[in-house]
Amino acid sequence: MDNTLLKVDNVSKRFGGVQAVGGVSLELEHGEIIGLIGANGAGKTSFFNLISGMHFPDSGTVEFDGDDITRLDTASRARCGIGRTFQVVRPFKGMTVAENVMVPLLVNDASVKTARKRAAELLEELSIGGLARKPAESLTLAQRKRVEVARALATGPKLLLLDEVLAGLNSREVIDVLPFVAKVRDRGVSILMIEHLVSAVMEVSDRILVLDHGVVISEGLPNEVVNDPKVIAAYLGKED
Numbered sequence: 001m002d003n004t005l006l007k008v009d010n011v012s013k014r015f016g017g018v019q020a021v022g023g024v025s026l027e028l029e030h031g032e033i034i035g036l037i038g039a040n041g042a043g044k045t046s047f048f049n050l051i052s053g054m055h056f057p058d059s060g061t062v063e064f065d066g067d068d069i070t071r072l073d074t075a076s077r078a079r080c081g082i083g084r085t086f087q088v089v090r091p092f093k094g095m096t097v098a099e100n101v102m103v104p105l106l107v108n109d110a111s112v113k114t115a116r117k118r119a120a121e122l123l124e125e126l127s128i129g130g131l132a133r134k135p136a137e138s139l140t141l142a143q144r145k146r147v148e149v150a151r152a153l154a155t156g157p158k159l160l161l162l163d164e165v166l167a168g169l170n171s172r173e174v175i176d177v178l179p180f181v182a183k184v185r186d187r188g189v190s191i192l193m194i195e196h197l198v199s200a201v202m203e204v205s206d207r208i209l210v211l212d213h214g215v216v217i218s219e220g221l222p223n224e225v226v227n228d229p230k231v232i233a234a235y236l237g238k239e240d
């Protein structure tokens, strides 16, 4: 049986004179976590945006769960089962954490009663039930990141795009949030995550894709990729 959930075939995107993404392909299976790494400006966010529907590719195709979604907008892709978080986490202020998680459910026509129940269940499943009644603005960054993930999971996506969910966290918080990412996958959600923190992404990813100047320079198991001389030259060597 074909276990592919997301199939990106040779997508390209140019912004004026910049080839942000130049012919990138990727196949992600059900239940898989793929880490996307690369130096600043490598094209990670642009590639993400081609998958979430924020941008359409100039060429190439995006298939999700067997359907061609290349020309679908973000809302339609969300309905198909693609959820995402954003680099800058902006919870709705003046609302509790539970209410924040209820919003996407209400937007998707759930009743208030159903949304409240579902939000409570989800926060419990993710072991952050204790935050439910807290005002969103009172949370630490690490807590806000978890709530952002819960919000993205509320509508039951099959694929979650995590955009630098570890950015800004201290090393203790990173150690706390990593099992949280694995827990999301254990609920049956596939994950594509952009991360700058290579050691962390290696720990949680099944496979890693490395972009440089809009093209894939390496792809494979985490330990293969970090030892790839092309990756060391283009990216890891510049880390410090």
Ligand SMILES: Nc1ncnc2c1ncn2[C@@H]1O[C@H](COP(=O)(O)OP(=O)(O)OP(=O)(O)O)[C@@H](O)[C@H]1O
Pocket (backbone or CB within 6 Å): 015, 016, 018, 019, 020, 038, 039, 040, 041, 042, 043, 044, 045, 046, 047
């Ligand atoms: N909307 C846009 N308009 C013009 N140029 C853009 C746009 N989006 C991205 N670019 C350019 O495309 C290239 C890739 O950018 P992108 O943000 O995808 O890289 P990135 O790997 O996500 O970088 P970072 O790690 O800094 O977030 C960069 O040269 C960037 O300036």
